[in-house]
Amino acid sequence: MLGAIIGDITGSPREFDPWKLDSKTEVEILPKDGFFTDDTVLTCAVAKATMDWLEQPPERQTEQEYKTRLVREMQEFGRNFPKRGYGGRFLEWIHSEDPQPYNSWGNGSAMRVSAISFLARNRRECRRLARWSAEVTHNHPDGIRGAVCTAELGYLARKKKDKEYLRAEAAKFFPELADEGFTVDCLYETYRFTERCKATVPQAVECVLEAESYAEAITNCIYIGGDCDTTAAIAGGIAEALFGGADEFSVPVCVKLLQDINGERLLHTISRFYNVVEMTARRRLHVVQKEAGIPWYDMFKLPPPPLPFIREWKAQNAELDLVKELHEGLEELYPDIWRRFIPEELVKCMRVLGQDDAEGARAWEVLEPLRRSVANSLRRDGYEIPDEETPEYREGMTDFMKRSIDLYQDIIFSPYNKTDDLSVLT
Secondary structure, eight states: OHHHHHHHHHHGGGTTOOSOOSSGGGOOSSOTTOOOOHHHHHHHHHHHHHHHHHHSOGGGOOHHHHHHHHHHHHHHHHHHSOSSOOOHHHHHHHTOSSOOOOOOOBTHHHHTOHHHHHHOSSHHHHHHHHHHHHHTTOOSHHHHHHHHHHHHHHHHHHHOOOHHHHHHHHHTTOGGGGOTTOOHHHHHHHOOOOOBGGGTHHHHHHHHHTOSSHHHHHHHHHHHOSSHHHHHHHHHHHHHHHHOOGGGGHHHHHHHHTTSTTHHHHHHHHHHHHHHHHHHHHHHHHHHHHHTTOOGGGTTOSOOOSOHHHHHHHHHOGGGOHHHHHHHHHHHHOTTGGGTOOHHHHHHHHHHTTOSSHHHHHHHHHTHHHHHHHHHHHHHTTOOOOOTTSHHHHHHHHHHHHHHHHHHTTSOOOGGGOSSSOGGGO
């Protein structure tokens, strides 16, 4: 998601520039005169609608529910971020009381789908969500094809770092990608500004497939010219999935977004997105650990999440304190616990848990409902938890919960974890 946003900001100053750069060395990632456009705004809208939809019970995860949520978020984001370069018909759609698709074949459907590549639970769902996300506005076959290709290629890039395989899959949507003459150097000579999806997505894909890093993929997009912010947004989402590396530009992105009066709203969506993705990855790691026979209380011996921009954001925005976010989520799960102590005391209790004194004993007692919930959740995941009266249980649970509070201060509480147990710990 950051990959698409960085691409958008990097390409924005040159979107309508008819003159191409003389060399790739002239490209600057996140230039001073860069700004976010409708590509960023709608990327966040799609991400939020998709996360909200995935939170619903299975019976409510329908096409109509998704489209209803997406239309609402796209209109709301669009109205809150005016004058960001929306197309004429889309601008009318944003303010319509009865928004209907308008058979667009433009590249707007592809520029906004990067989050789906990371949130979809399988390839089939990725295709379905991308198609639905396009159909609310860009229901022309070209608009749908561009969105599905972009989202699916990002999904596949996360799973398989093989550019030849990705090229073969992309060529099923756009056969020109199999043409040996379809190269970045050729596009530099021939490519011109266009908003057509079928003349934007394959160019963006080629820029990724000829690159060896995230920054090079974005550089290629600016180098070939055209609708730079959109090609770079499309390429950026795929490149982030393939190469990683977008997070190194995250702090200046935060600064750019916060220049808008409503910028915190975008940052909140971005942060929530990466937390969801990170927690999903952790759960997968825990499955592997369990199969490998690693003890349950060693599950938090994992590297911290690679989210330096969240820590920067935390330092600059006290209202969005990570631990505060966590506590608010836990309070909703366990309101009876929160009548007994305030959030700061929870941290203190976890810190002194296991001390062989009165303070440690009190912490053990206060955290009893939380401990039991953790233990039950771990048992459902197949871990063999010792009997609660044994020293092994006390030692393991103490270690486990101490590590968990350290981890909590590096991630934001995920809204996906509104369950009947504290699954965020596992």
